[in-house]
Amino acid sequence: MGYLELYQTGELARRTADFKKLLEPCRLCPRKCGASRISGERGECGAGRNAEISDYGPHFGEEPPLVGKGGSGTIFFAFCSLRCVFCQNFETSRGKYKYTVNTGKLAEIMLELQRIGCVNINLVTPTHYIPQILDALLVACERGLNLPLVYNCSGYERLEVLRKLDQIVDIYLPDIKYADEKIALKYSRISDYPQVAKDALKEMHRQVGELVLDEKGVALKGLLIRHLVMPGGVAGTADLMKFIAQEVSPNSWINIMKQYYPTYLAHRYPEIDRRITRKEFLEALEAARKASSDFHLL
Template identity: 55%
Template sequence: MRYTELATSGELTSRAEKAVQGLGKCLLCPQACGVDRTAGKTGFCRAGKLARVSSYGPHFGEEAPLVGRGGSGTIFFAYCNLRCVFCQNYDISHMGYGDDLEHQDLAEVMLALQKRGCENINFVTPTHYVPQILSALSLAAKKGLTVPLVYNCGAYECPETLKLLDGVIDIYLPDTKFSDPGLAKKYSGVENYPASMFSSLKEMHRQVGTLQVDKRGVAVRGLMVRHLIMPGGLAGTEDVLRFIAAELSPDTYINLMGQYHPAFEADKYPELSRRPSRNELMEARALAKKYGLTRVE
């Protein structure tokens, strides 16, 4: 993994130090709150100075290329830079359930997951903790961490933050949600989501390209896109798939997820109060075929 080379050269430590300094005026994501997290101030995501981890361990419910035999070594971070009213992990993402970890402790979590045989380290909802992750990673890499790194995010990213991760992250796993900015604001509480999402996808693809797997079919590098199918076409699936085919590659790995169900505060919105129908799921797959996308789950 290239991040091991960056650790050896000192570049990884330099990036970590730069990122940590940025916590004094946090601009990690498009929210651009500008708060001093080093002084205990919190912004939209409510994350503080240290990374808060709710749980970690081998996960066998991720996409097949991430699971392999040993499972994906997931680290679930608390809080989120989105505020989705239908969040299925609201106790973690909204309420912040978890424990604050020092950089050394987070590094030990990564090493423990590798020791357990996990195929990768899967950072779940990591955007607001990039400085802490880089700091921990610089320690873990020096102690022998070598497995691929997965950035499992909500696709609401800043170009500057993603550039800090260039050569560090092996596999990007963005969960693309809405192509309509008004709906993103209504249901996820964020401005300019589609523009940020599409620019983030392009930068991720520039860094790692399309998905590459080893002889076992396990992911080693590349972009894997998730897209949650919403009832009533609310996610703007056609726009998302059209963009991926035209601006990235028809060979982009895409998981069209059909597991949406009303959760958290979804019952306050009648249009969100049901699962997508079988026909809606079939229509999404037909759209993928229409745009020539060849690697669709």
């Protein structure tokens, strides 16, 4: 794992110190809200000084290359920099279910997931807690952690932050949600999502490349992109698939997801207050295949 090499040379500790400087004023995500989080103020996302999680454990519902036999060692972090009105995990993203974990506890969680046979450490919505996570990673490395690190995010990431994560993250698992700024503003309360996410995906691919599997089909390194198909084609699936093929890689691994369902505040938006149809899902798959016959579709 790349983070182990950085740990051994002292570079991981140096980068952790650099990340802590981004906590006050907070500049970890593209919102750059400027909250004084070390002093206890919470950012626009909801995150404060200490890491907060809603749950952790082996997860068998992730993409097959991330699961293996032991499951993905998933840690669900509370809060999110987006405000998706249809959030499928709104209890966590809005901080309804959460509890605080200090450095030692978070490190112990990582090590526990390794002990019970998980094939990776899957950090779900980690961006606003990167300094706290890296603090725990330093402790976990000292105590024998050696699993691939998965960065499971919304795609809304600062390039400056991603560059500091180079060689720390083994597997990037980003969403690519929308092709249109107006749609992003309407459903996720952020207008610059499309361009920010596109730039982020290109940087992630630069760092880790295509998904690499071991002899058992378990992911060791690389980029795996998620795209949630939405009712009425509002996500702009065809345009996003063309972008990935032309500007990320025509060999990309992509999960075209069909599990959208109207939850949280989706009832306020009649056009997305329903599940997608089989026809809409098949059209999304066809758009991906048309963009590149070499995509690895999950």
